Every structure is written in structure tokens, then in C-alpha cells.
Amino acid sequence: MTETIETNNKIRIEKALAFFSGLNMEEETIGKHSVNEWFFYSVSEYLTVPDTEKQYESHKKYADIQWIITGEEFIQYVSDTKLSAESTYDEENDITFFLGNDYSSQQKLVSGCFAIIMPNEAHKSGIMVKNSSRVRKLVGKVLME
Secondary structure: OHHHHHHHHHHHHHHHHHHHHOOOHHHOOOEEEEEEOOEEEEEEEEEOEOHHHOOEEEOOOEEEEEEEEEOEEEEEEEEHHHOEEOOOOEOOOOEEEEEOOOOOEEEEEEOOOEEEEOOOEEEEEEEOOOOOOEEEEEEEEEEOO
């Protein structure tokens, strides 16, 4: 049973990535876009900030696919067991926020690069590389079984 669920989740992520690779991302409008009952995405633009101005978050139901359209940023990861929850789990928005600034790993994302963040992986993105800069990003949400 577990193997079937893992296979189905992998297939969903692969289908989402295939969908994204067929998009002209620079022409996508800002806002939320529904694809089907298990997959949607949002496009946003923002200025990156120091890591101390961002909060860790994690999700229980959805995996994130964070794809940089233009710009660059750092994304930081840490086990949510090493953090203190700042909020209770918000089931409607599938999110918990955490306190803390330590990280286990940091990844630099540039135009055309993406990161896949599985449920229960605490992360914070939108972190400036050297200076604050404008980023246009697509964040896919893939429902995990």
C-alpha cells in the first residue's frame, strides 16, 4: 500500500513538472491558477530580503515546487523537529509557521531552477543572495496522498 502511494505521489510530481515545462512562464499572470483536483500553482513577484525577515513554514498535505522565473534567491531548509511552532496548523491553507533562523542546508535558485519541497520539510524562501532583488516565481502545490 505504501509503495503504491509513493508511486502515485511521484507520478503527480512528474506530471506537474511536465506541465510547467510546457508553460511560457514569463507570460503567466500573477495570482492563483487551478489545474485539476490535486494540482494548482501561483505566480508572484517580490523583493528578496535578509533571512532574518523570513519565517520557516511547512505543509502537511501538499508538496511545493518552487520555480524561479526571473531573479535569484536562497531557500533554506531544516527539520521541523528542530524548530518551535509559532502557530498551530492551519488546515485550510495547509501551513504551519515556525520560529528560528538556523538551517541545515541552503540552496541558491536562479532563473529556470526549481526546488521540490515535500510535506513536513520546513523551509523559507525569498532570501536575498547579495542584495535585495526582484524575483518572479511560480509555486506549484501538488496534493500528496
